[in-house]
Amino acid sequence: MKSKQSHTNRGAMESQLFVPLILAVLYIIYKLLHSKYHQIKNLPPSPPSLPIIGHFHLVLKNPFHISINNLLEKYGPILFLQFGIRPIVVLSSPTAIRECFTKNDTAFANRPHLVMGKHLNYNYTTITFVPYGDLWRNLRRLATLEILSSTPLQVSSNIRKEEVSVVVRGMLIGYNGNFTKVELRSIFCNLIFNMIMRIIGMQPFLREDEMVGQEKAKEKLMDLKSTFCTTGIFGLGDFFPFLKWLDSWRVEKTMIKLFKKRDKFLHAVIDDCRTRRSNSSLDASTATREYRKEEKDNKSIIDVLLSLQETQPEYYTDDIIKGVIQVMLIAGTEASFTTAEWAMSLLLNHPEVLNKARTEIECNVAYD
Incomplete structure (x- = not known):
């Protein structure tokens, strides 16, 4: 009976230690991500974010384009968002769009390696997921x-x-x-x-x-x-x-x-x-x-x-x-x-x- 009780107590103690450990790991990950992007200077305006999830909570209540439009009205035509580990810049100004995709097009040419790029886009070879290079230039010329x-x-x-x-x-x-x-x-x-x-x-x-x-x-x-x-x-x-x-x-x-x-x-x-x-x-x-x-x-x-x-x-x-x-x-x-x-x-x-x-x-x- 005593051994069974001690085993139960040990399991409860392990559970109590497991939760703080997970929270500590998540906090460390958040601090690493947070410090990484705050070292970058001159980021566009950005709303307050939550640990780990970033700004996901701001785009879940309404349709995505409505949520983004509300944020643009509040913070201006250029907006910086963080979705988990993914940094995102939202542009709604023609001047900013020309600046990014005409004068600095190669800086914005690469695409994130999402799972759907591999499984739904012919292993990152469609125009929406192709990395910068010869194929990117050919597809851009074609479009x-x-x-x-x-x-x-x-x-x-x-x-x-x-x-x-x-x-x-x-x-x-x-x-x-x-x-x-x-x-x-x-x-x-x-x-x-x-x-x-x-x-x-x-x-x-x-x-x-x-x-x-x-x-x-x-x-x-x-x-x-x-x-x-x-x-x-x-x-x-x-x-x-x-x-x-x-x-x-x-x-x-x-x-x-x-x-x-x-x-x-x-x-x-x-x-x-x-x-x-x-x-x-x-x-x-x-x-x-x-x-x-x-x-x-x-x-x-x-x-x-x-x-x-x-x-x-x-x-x-x-x-x-x-x-x-x-x-x-x-x-x-x-x-x-x-x-x-x-x-x-x-x-x-x-x-x-x-x-x-x-x-x-x-x-x-x-x-x-």
Whole structure:
């Protein structure tokens, strides 16, 4: 009996010692991180932080962009935040953005080595995670000249107009001109997803008004959206390395499963485009000059990438091409429809601005 009691007492004492030991280790880690960043001079303004977690608590109550906007209004257009071990600088001033990404672009070129960069971004080779170097320069040149320059944007303007017209006509027909509640999130998501898919050069999916009685097609589209509109998968180890052991296996398993779905889809898209290019019914050597010019002007993003692969195969591998398409689908869709949704929300909550916008539209846009 005495030995059992002494064993219980010893266990209680060990538990009492274990808690202070953990707290002491966490405090030492905090002091090391705290002293490291406070040695750096001239940091931007920063709100008060908490030990270990930094500023995480300031962005959890509201949607992330709302929380950041509130902090920017309070502390100015340049903001320094600490998320665990990750230092973050938030910019909202055009002058500061030009200073960072034009004059000092190489200083901000590297990316943090997050787990998702390895498992979801082709081992850090997409434009969002690639480290500074030759591949970084090639992807930046590609984005600047072939995706974001005025020429491809002008070429894709017809696609954007067509997709907006389809959505507007569908709403007018579907609601018969009556006032009714509209779920804008799904509408914006469908609109922008279809735009991005067509600009990339992918086969269009059935629209919602064409899916009546075609549940399999609708399920396929929903599955595709869930595959590419799933962002923000992070592990504790990305921000708190000493906690990596808690969930690294679960997070990495989820990422690998999602990556396989994305990669399978993107691989099929590239193969389909290759087949269409090789099976082109009109030989380029016999095509008219007008046709060749039209074909060149209407090249999709995948066509451009496959053409670059033929001349620079060492830089434009299939994985690099899939990475470019993936970034366009994810960043182009998620950010765009979220921005549109919140812009509409702000307009509805500020009727005077909404009336001004309506007046401007009525004065400048013709009715069909």
